[in-house]
Every structure is written in structure tokens, then in C-alpha cells.
Amino acid sequence: MSDINTLITQIYQEAQREPFPIDTPVYEAAKKDPTQPILYAGNLNSQICFFGRDLGRDEVHAGQPLIGAAGTLVRRGFYWAMHQKQAKTPAELQTVCDRLLLTNTVPYKPPGNKAYSVAVKERFRPFIEQLLVIHWQGDQLITLGTEAFKWFSPYGKKGELDQFFQRSDRYSAKLAVTLEATDEFQLRHQRQIMLMPLPHPSPLNQRYYGQFPQMLQQRLNEFEF
Template identity: 70%
Template sequence: MSNLETLIQQIQQEAERAPFPIDIPIYQSANKEPTQPILYAGNLKSPLCFFGRDLGRDEVYAGQPLIGAAGTLVREGFYLALHGKKNKTKKELQSVCDRVLMTNTVPYKPPGNKAYSTEVKERFRPFMEQFLLFHWEGNQIITLGTEAFKWFAPYGKRGEVNKFFLNDDRYRTKLPVMLTAKDDNGMQHQRQITLLPLPHPSPLNQQYYELFPKMLQDRLNEFEF
């Protein structure tokens, strides 16, 4: 199986193989190469992963996922659960990367604020599968928003993930799925992971934005740090 550096190179090669929507002006203004993936931030040994939809402008500038307005809300909530107090500095907030992993369905920023198409997500799925299965050691994933949760549909029983998401208590219950990935020799590997869905913490998500901090704490109370 590929080491992590090789996997990142493979992702970039796939991005260069054929065009797909990338917010090139944002990468240019950040002085970043558009096809260089921003794959993750945090600790690969953490038992917990936050899994979002895709990158935003702030993430491109910072070179790491979940660091914009929504990501900051997630990081602040994790810091509070970890230390029992609110962070006072950006350095304290950045320290959450020592204890949790953060990544997305696709390691690129789409133009505007539109989600990537199913075609693009499927293009990069094999690499994300390898990343989660071969390079991350955990087994608990808090998904942020509908797109992030439904990315895991192929790993549940037929129709199970979509059916689960229709439940009124989806943000309070868990769903185990069997994550699978093929190594470079075509051998299939698998590991059970548990999904803990939450709504996306965007200020545009008026239904849940004010409720999100409490919902996140309820989720994090299920873990021992």
C-alpha cells in the first residue's frame, strides 16, 4: 500500500489527468498550486475524525480543512470538550490538531460554495478510502452535513445510510458501516467505523446553526479523551 506522501502524489496526478471544477482564482490569490490536494489536518492516530464536504477559501489559505467559520465552530467545540473551558488564543485552538483528525469528501475547493458533483466525488473516492483505511487509525467519524454523511452510503447495507438519514433522531444516534478500500495490488481491506452525523455548522444553515454547539457537545460527551 502507498505511503502517505505517495498517496498525496497520486491524488495530484489524478487531479491533473483530466479537468474538473477548481476555484483557481482562490488558489492563485493564496499562492497555492490548484492541483495540490489539501488532504487533512490533525492526528492520524486519533480515534475520532471530523469529516466535512469540501474546502472553502480560508482552508485554501491555511492549507488545512475546517478552519473557516464553520470549521472554527467545530474546533472551538472540540477544545471545550477536551479542556472544559473555551480557548483564548488561536494557538490554543490550533492545538486540537494534536487530538483529532479533519478531512473532507474531496481535497479541493469547488468554485463558489457549491458541492462537488457525484462524478467528482467518485473520482477521488478510492484515494479517500485509502487515506481513511490505511493511514488513519481511528474508527469514529463525526460527519458534518448531508453531503459528508451520504458519502458513506456505499459502505452500509443497501439503502441503509439514506434510510438512517430520514430518521428524526439521526443527530443523536450512531450508524456502524464497513469502510472498504483496495490497496495498490488490488486486494480489498475493510474496517468497521461508526458514523455520528451532525448538521453542517454553516451560518447559512439557519435551522441548526444556533443549535450546533450543544449538538456537538452531546456528540463529544460520548467519547473519553
């Protein structure tokens, strides 16, 4: 089985194969190659994964998913769940990466703040599948926002995720799905994971932004730290 660096190289090669929208000026400002993926941060052996939509400017500069305003809210909440106190320094906050995995539907930053098209998401889906099924060892996945949750639609029964997302308790209930991935030898792998959706913790999400820290703690209360 290939290692995670091989997967990152494969994504890089795919990005170079054919152009797609990338916020190139942000990568240039960060002195980064726009086609070099920022696939994940954290520990592949962790129980919990946080799954977002795509990268922002702060993520490109830091070379890590979920480290901007929204991601910091997630990281602070996770630190609190671990220690029952606030992180005092950025270095302290970074220690959450020992206990979780952070990734996105696409390991690149789209121009502006627009989500990637379905075509781009599908182009990179096989690589994200490999990350989640073959390389990550956990099975509890917290999605952040509608786009991130609906990325998993192909793995449920027809219409199952849409029905689930219409439930009033969608941000406290769970849904089991079976992910599939094909490795470089064309062997199929399957693994069941538990989806636990939360709203996106963006300051622009006025409906849920203020509630998000409490909603996150309710999710994390189910785990042992």
C-alpha cells in the same frame, strides 16, 4: 504499505490527469497550486475524524480542512470538550489537531459554494477510502452535513443510510458501516467505523446553526478526554 505522502502524490497526479472544476482564483490568491490536494489536518492516530463536504477559501489559504467559520466552530467545541474552557489564541485552538483528524469528500475547493458533482466525488473516492481505511487508525467519524453523510451510502446496506437519515434521532444515533479500500498493490482492506452525523455548522444553516455547539458537545460527551 505506502505512506501518506505517497497517497497525496497520487491524488495530485490524478488531479493533473484530467481537468475538473477548481476555484482557481482562490488558489492563485493564496499562491497555491490548484491541483495540490489539501487532504487532511490533524493526527492519523486519533480516535475521532470530522468529515466535511469540501474546502472553502479559508481552508485553501491555511492549507487545512475545516478552519473557516464552520470549521472553527468544530475546533472550538472540541477544545472545550478537551479542556472545559475556551481557547484563548489561535495557537491554543490549533492543538486540537493532536487529537482529531479533519478531512472532506474531495480535497479541493469547488467554484463558488457549490458541491462537487457525483462524478468528481467518485473520481476521488478511492483516495479518501485509502485515507480512512489504511492510514487513519480511528473508528469514530462525525459527518458534517447531508452531503458528507451520504458519501458513505455505498458502505451500508441498500437504502440503509437514507432510512437512517430520515430518523428524528439521526443527530444523536450512530450507524456502523464497513469501509473498503484498495491499496497500490490492489490488495483489499476493510474496517468498520461508527458514523455519527451532525448538521453542517454553517451560519447559512439557520435551522441548526444556533443548536450546533450543544449538539457537538452531546456527541463528544461519549468520548474520554
